[in-house]
Structure formats: structure tokens, C-alpha cells
Amino acid sequence: MRQEQIKNPTLHFSRDMGEIVTEKHVQYIFSVEKRKDDFISVAMEYLRMNGAYWGLTTLDLLGKLDAVDADEVVSWIMKCQHESGGFGGNIGHDPHILYTLSAVQVFALFNKLNVLDVEKVTNYIAGLQNEDGSFSGDEWGEVDTRFSYIAICCLSILHHLNKINVEKAVSYIVSCKNLDGGFGCTPGGESHAGQIFCCVGALAITGSLHHIDKDLLGWWLCERQVKAGGLNGRPEKLPDVCYSWWVLSSLIMIDRVHWISKEKLVKFILDCQDTENGGISDRPDDAVDVYHTFFGVAGLSLLEYPGLKAIDPAYALPVDVINRIFFG
Numbered sequence: 516m517r518q519e520q521i522k523n524p525t526l527h528f529s530r531d532m533g534e535i536v537t538e539k540h541v542q543y544i545f546s547v548e549k550r551k552d553d554f555i556s557v558a559m560e561y562l563r564m565n566g567a568y569w570g571l572t573t574l575d576l577l578g579k580l581d582a583v584d585a586d587e588v589v590s591w592i593m594k595c596q597h598e599s600g601g602f603g604g605n606i607g608h609d610p611h612i613l614y615t616l617s618a619v620q621v622f623a624l625f626n627k628l629n630v631l632d633v634e635k636v637t638n639y640i641a642g643l644q645n646e647d648g649s650f651s652g653d654e655w656g657e658v659d660t661r662f663s664y665i666a667i668c669c670l671s672i673l674h675h676l677n678k679i680n681v682e683k684a685v686s687y688i689v690s691c692k693n694l695d696g697g698f699g700c701t702p703g704g705e706s707h708a709g710q711i712f713c714c715v716g717a718l719a720i721t722g723s724l725h726h727i728d729k730d731l732l733g734w735w736l737c738e739r740q741v742k743a744g745g746l747n748g749r750p751e752k753l754p755d756v757c758y759s760w761w762v763l764s765s766l767i768m769i770d771r772v773h774w775i776s777k778e779k780l781v782k783f784i785l786d787c788q789d790t791e792n793g794g795i796s797d798r799p800d801d802a803v804d805v806y807h808t809f810f811g812v813a814g815l816s817l818l819e820y821p822g823l824k825a826i827d828p829a830y831a832l833p834v835d836v837i838n839r840i841f842f843g
């Protein structure tokens with residue numbers, strides 16, 4: 516089976532796979548943005564900045580970012596900036612590197628990076644690097660390879676990678692590599708597809724992919740595909756649409772995406788759509804949310820689903836945005 520896919524990696528789309536309900540997803544994203552008082556909006560309040568990145572990137576991939584008032588979004592994000600230079604998840608919230616990346620990504624989407632005080636933001640990020648090369652997420656010091664990725668991704672987008680010790684950052688990430696080829700949160704931590712994305716992404720951005728045993732990691736990643744076509748994040752776990760991003764982008768970065776069945780994955784993602792009201796859920800027939808809608812659409816984009824903008828697997832931004840940043 517895998518051998519056949521290796522020989523014939525071209526993806527054929529057919530109606531049996533289902534079809535993306537683009538307009539419904541656009542309506543769904545706008546409806547979430549307007550909701551202010553229901554339970555989900557209140558529960559999501561602390562990560563509104565991440566929500567903005569997921570929702571707006573989805574709209575861009577679907578070709579509908581023009582319908583958003585960029586100035587309104589930019590002025591809200593600026594109100595979330597702390598004097599340290601970092602951004603919070605919402606107005607009045609403490610800064611964290613997680614929200615700082617989302618803020619920078621949204622500025623990049625709207626071609627508004629010039630509005631940022633780049634020195635201030637990059638000083639904040641560089642200040643979170645520890646002696647061993649790792650990164651803390653904020654002033655309280657939790658260390659995680661997610662934060663290494665975020666620091667490297669952000670600084671690269673802002674053309675300030677020289678503000679950190681890249682060699683040490685890379686060697687810390689390599690110290691989180693496991694015998695199964697995967698990566699965990701910290702040295703010795705269990706391999707998990709989310710952390711693998713972060714480590715592979717950081718190594719890709721810094722030109723350090725030679726530290727990866729691509730066949731070994733590729734094998735671990737392609738084993739994440741379950742019978743139903745979806746991907747899980749580690750052995751014996753349920754599939755979840757979000758891994759269509761974490762696993763697939765990693766497979767693409769190490770050049771082993773032809774080791775999974777793309778057709779089955781497309782069908783799984785499309786089966787997770789709410790075809791009446793829009794949005795995508797973790798698994799078929801579950802409740803939809805913006806997080807899974809973004810990762811579902813992003814996964815379809817990586818799979819070159821027709822009508823979607825291409826997304827960059829390392830930066831998690833549309834390819835045209837990345838080209839604008841690096842090639843003018």
C-alpha cells in the first residue's frame with residue numbers, strides 16, 4: 516500500500532471525498548467574531564489573540580481576508596501590547612510568547628509589520644532565551660520546545676534572528692530528540708506530533724534539518740494515520756483534525772508526505788465539516804470551533820485542495836505572505 520503511494524504520489528480529488536463548503540466556513544468565522552457573551556466566547560477570552568490568528572488566516576486561505584477591516588484589528592492588537600514589548604491574549608492580559616507570535620502573524624497577514632516597534636518586540640523575545648539555548652514562554656519561566664519554535668519563527672519574520680544565540684537554540688532542540696526520531700517538550704519528554712512540528716519547523720527555519728533522521732521520523736509520523744484516514748498525535752490516540760496540520764506540515768518539511776494516503780486524509784477532514792452552519796470539528800459529528808476550522812483548512816491547503824491559497828509548512832502563514840516578507 517505505502518509502496519504504491521510512493522510510486523504514485525499525485526492526489527486525485529473526487530466528489531466521493533466530499534467538498535469544502537467555503538462560503539459556510541467564511542460565515543462561521545464571522546459569526547464567531549461577532550459573538551461576545553455566550554459560553555464559548557467567554558471561555559475563549561484569554562486566547563482571543565490566537566483566535567484572531569486562526570480565524571483570519573482561515574479567511575485568507577479561503578480568499579476572503581479583504582472582507583475584514585484591517586485597521587480595526589491592528590488597533591485592537593496594539594491595545595494588547597505590554598510595555599515589555601510582548602503581547603497578551605486580550606486587552607489587559609499578561610504578555611506571553613504564545614500571543615506575541617499570533618500578533619506578529621496577524622500583522623504579517625495584513626502587511627502591517629511596519630506598524631510594529633520591531634526593536635521592542637524582538638528584545639522581548641530575545642530576553643526569553645535561557646543559558647542552555649531553550650526559551651521560556653514568559654517571565655515565569657516555563658520552558659517548552661513550543662517556545663523555541665515561536666521565538667525562532669517570530670524573529671525570522673521580523674528579520675532579527677541575530678538577536679539570539681541560534682546555535683544554542685538549535686542544540687537545545689536537538690537535545691529534545693528521542694530514539695523514535697520524534698521530539699518532546701523538554702529533553703526526555705515523550706514524542707508528540709505538536710512538539711515535532713515545533714522542532715522540525717524551528718530546524719527548517721534555521722537551516723538545520725540535517726539534525727533529523729528523516730526516514731526514522733517519517734516512519735513515526737506516517738504511522739499516525741488511522742484506518743479512517745485521520746491522523747493522531749501519538750500512538751494509541753484518537754485522530755483529530757488538528758494533526759492534519761502538525762503531522763502533515765512536518766512530513767512535508769522532511770520530504771516524506773508521500774508516505775501517507777492523502778486521499779483518505781482529505782476525506783476525513785471534509786467529513787468533519789458542519790456542512791449546514793460551517794466550521795470544522797476534531798472528529799466527524801463533534802461540535803465545530805475556530806481552532807479545528809483553521810487546522811482543517813490549513814491541512815487541506817497543504818494537501819493542495821483546489822481553490823485554497825497555499826500555506827507555508829514552517830511559518831504557518833500563506834505562501835504569498837511569506838514571499839512578501841522575504842522577497843519583497
Ligand code: GRG
Nearest residue numbers: 661664665709710713748749752755757830831
Ligand atoms: C503557528 C501553527 C502555529 C503554532 C505555534 C503553540 C504552537 C506554536 C504549537 C503547539 C504545538 C502542540 C503542542 C500542539 C498539540 C495540541 C494538542 C492537540 C494537544 C493535545 O494533547 P493531548 O495529549 O491530546 O490532550 P492527544 O491527541 O495526544 O490525546
